[in-house]
Amino acid sequence: MSHVFISHSAKDFDALLELHEALRAASIPDWYVPNDGGSRETANQSIDDAFAMIVLVSASSVRSKAVKQDVERAKARGLKLIPYQIDKARLNGFFKHEVLPHLRLSSTTPDGLKQLVAETKQAYKKKCPVVAVMNLKGGVGKTTVTSQVFGAWQGALGGRILLIDLDPQYNLTQTFFEMDVADSSAAEDRSVISLFEKSRLHARDASSPADSWLTLSTDPFAPTRREKIVHELMGEGSPGGRLDLVSGQFEISKYAFASDPTALEMIKEHFLQSIERYRSDYDLIVFDTNPNATFLTRCALEAADRVLAPMHADIYSLRGVRLLNQVIKEQIPADKRPDLSVLFNAVGRSEQSSFEADARNGTYNAKAGFDLARALMRAALPRSGHLQVKAPQEGQPAWKQLTIHSGRGGGLKPIRESLKAVALELKLLLEDA
Numbered sequence: 520m521s522h523v524f525i526s527h528s529a530k531d532f533d534a535l536l537e538l539h540e541a542l543r544a545a546s547i548p549d550w551y552v553p554n555d556g557g558s559r560e561t562a563n564q565s566i567d568d569a570f571a572m573i574v575l576v577s578a579s580s581v582r583s584k585a586v587k588q589d590v591e592r593a594k595a596r597g598l599k600l601i602p603y604q605i606d607k608a609r610l611n612g613f614f615k616h617e618v619l620p621h622l623r624l625s626s627t628t629p630d631g632l633k634q635l636v637a638e639t640k641q642a643y644k645k646k647c648p649v650v651a652v653m654n655l656k657g658g659v660g661k662t663t664v665t666s667q668v669f670g671a672w673q674g675a676l677g678g679r680i681l682l683i684d685l686d687p688q689y690n691l692t693q694t695f696f697e698m699d700v701a702d703s704s705a706a707e708d709r710s711v712i713s714l715f716e717k718s719r720l721h722a723r724d725a726s727s728p729a730d731s732w733l734t735l736s737t738d739p740f741a742p743t744r745r746e747k748i749v750h751e752l753m754g755e756g757s758p759g760g761r762l763d764l765v766s767g768q769f770e771i772s773k774y775a776f777a778s779d780p781t782a783l784e785m786i787k788e789h790f791l792q793s794i795e796r797y798r799s800d801y802d803l804i805v806f807d808t809n810p811n812a813t814f815l816t817r818c819a820l821e822a823a824d825r826v827l828a829p830m831h832a833d834i835y836s837l838r839g840v841r842l843l844n845q846v847i848k849e850q851i852p853a854d855k856r857p858d859l860s861v862l863f864n865a866v867g868r869s870e871q872s873s874f875e876a877d878a879r880n881g882t883y884n885a886k887a888g889f890d891l892a893r894a895l896m897r898a899a900l901p902r903s904g905h906l907q908v909k910a911p912q913e914g915q916p917a918w919k920q921l922t923i924h925s926g927r928g929g930g931l932k933p934i935r936e937s938l939k940a941v942a943l944e945l946k947l948l949l950e951d952a
């Protein structure tokens with residue numbers, strides 16, 4: 520479980536302790552560096568893991584270098600700021616710009632501390648949105664969008680993001696790790712299968728669900744702490760923040776062969792409960808999915824708030840989107856039905872002027888079987904060598920695979936801008952929902 524980070528000046532120790540006690544009484548975990556002399560690296564790590572930051576605003580904290588660095592880090596990571604004024608300090612310069620706009624709570628109001636705890640609790644209980652990247656057509660860029668758009672989201676807009684590789688081909692995992700790394704992780708059940716069935720990750724004496732294609736384990740299990748199952752993509756030497764991956768594996772194909780509907784229903788519930796659990800640990804969860812309609816499709820659709828369907832500017836992709844919309848409407852109960860957004864991917868210049876324009880003015884709505892023009896995102900991704908998959912290099916960290924971070928090169932700037940534009944538009948859509 521993550522914590523609230525309390526940024527403060529060493530001089531405000533009494534206020535800090537009072538707040539710590541109030542948070543403890545409300546069962547909200549907190550974290551603070553005991554004084555300004557704490558290590559920057561430890562503080563940064565703790566900020567990256569936090570769900571929000573409380574800033575104790577005082578005459579001494581507005582002059583503290585450490586507090587300023589805390590707030591800068593929070594801003595870079597898109598972390599929620601909850602400032603709390605504890606004396607009559609005037610906010611100037613940096614604090615006026617970065618902290619004052621969020622400042623609503625003060626210890627001078629009678630219920631100040633209570634309100635602070637209530638607001639923190641609300642942030643603590645918040646469940647993040649879930650996006651499924653899906654199209655019932657292969658090769659349209661689902662995996663590319665999952666890695667590159669959401670990598671750009673984390674890099675540019677901040678927030679804590681979890682990617683889950685729900686495709687038995689596990690291309691998303693192979694985008695970041697060499698095959699043997701992915702396979703050895705799967706060999707310990709530290710992979711997507713542990714979201715569905717009880718595994719060695721949950722109990723040492725359990726057997727691996729990957730070992731048997733014929734049996735489904737319907738034993739209940741408590742989802743593991745996120746650290747036990749995920750791979751951190753923003754590790755050593757990275758620009759920081761949290762982008763994690765639950766790696767994929769081929770053996771989840773077994774669900775497509777299973778014939779016991781009751782067992783499958785239970786396994787789907789395990790999956791939904793696991794996702795629900797991790798929704799408190801992140802600001803966004805994203806699934807990369809398989810191109811054919813299977814049990815995994817149903818699981819992804821029931822867990823998702825929104826489907827993001829990449830499509831090429833051609834009639835095959837259009838058919839994939841049509842089928843997808845049909846599956847969502849016909850197979851998913853109304854109360855669990857996700858919204859649908861469609862994203863043009865790999866659009867070339869000539870297609871842009873014809874197919875894309877026609878799609879935007881509604882020409883293909885009838886063929887799509889729904890209001891495609893309305894579901895289309897305004898931003899689109901061009902066809903570009905920079906978005907073409909490249910094998911991970913030995914010894915190179917996973918985050919270097921992300922276009923948003925991968926060095927310099929001709930034409931990279933507009934591609935990064937496109938990735939960020941898609942991320943920002945999607946963020947606004949999710950906030951509006």
Ligand SMILES: Nc1ncnc2c1ncn2[C@@H]1O[C@H](COP(=O)(O)OP(=O)(O)OP(=O)(O)O)[C@@H](O)[C@H]1O
Binds near residue numbers: 686904906
């Ligand atoms: N915008 C783009 N520009 C250039 N190449 C792209 C772009 N998007 C995707 N590609 C390339 O197209 C191929 C298919 O992309 P990707 O694997 O992301 O599709 P997918 O929908 O996940 O496929 P599958 O259905 O097999 O899972 C890959 O080689 C990828 O590198």
Ligand SMILES: [Mg+2]
Binds near residue numbers: 661663686690807
């Ligand atoms: Mg794929």
